[in-house]
Amino acid sequence: MNILFIEDDNIELMKLRRTVSKLKLKHVITEARNGEEALQKLGSDDTLPDIILLDLNMPRMSGIEFLKILKAHDTLKYLPTVILTTSENRADLLECYKIGIAGYVIKPLKYEEYQSKLQKVLAYWEANELVKG
Numbered sequence: 001m002n003i004l005f006i007e008d009d010n011i012e013l014m015k016l017r018r019t020v021s022k023l024k025l026k027h028v029i030t031e032a033r034n035g036e037e038a039l040q041k042l043g044s045d046d047t048l049p050d051i052i053l054l055d056l057n058m059p060r061m062s063g064i065e066f067l068k069i070l071k072a073h074d075t076l077k078y079l080p081t082v083i084l085t086t087s088e089n090r091a092d093l094l095e096c097y098k099i100g101i102a103g104y105v106i107k108p109l110k111y112e113e114y115q116s117k118l119q120k121v122l123a124y125w126e127a128n129e130l131v132k133g
């Protein structure tokens with residue numbers, strides 16, 4: 001799958017890359033540092049991602065602000081977006097489901113648990129019919 005990973009933290013970017021390569025998964029990951037950069041990428045790239053993994057706490061444009069713009073867009077609104085966050089804030093969770101998400105995943109602190117959780121999430125999405133932009 002083509003995955004757009006929107007995340008401001010270098011360590012988190014590294015963790016996902018490491019998980020994908022360690023599990024020998026064939027996903028192509030494009031990274032954006034915040035919502036603004038992600039919107040630029042979505043507007044300029046020829047092919048859309050199959051899924052978006054979205055952090056919530058980011059500078060410039062938060063995950064929720066990005067999600068609102070995405071879900072109000074005529075074509076981008078179809079992209080399945082999975083929240084990947086450390087926020088256990090119930091208000092965030094409810095807000096995200098209300099706007100429209102494909103999942104809300106709390107990042108485990110332990111790397112092994114992170115890896116096994118991400119493996120399941122990515123396998124689940126691989127089993128799905130994707131929009132194909």
Ligand SMILES: [Mg+2]
Nearest residue numbers: 008055057058
């Ligand atoms: Mg963050």
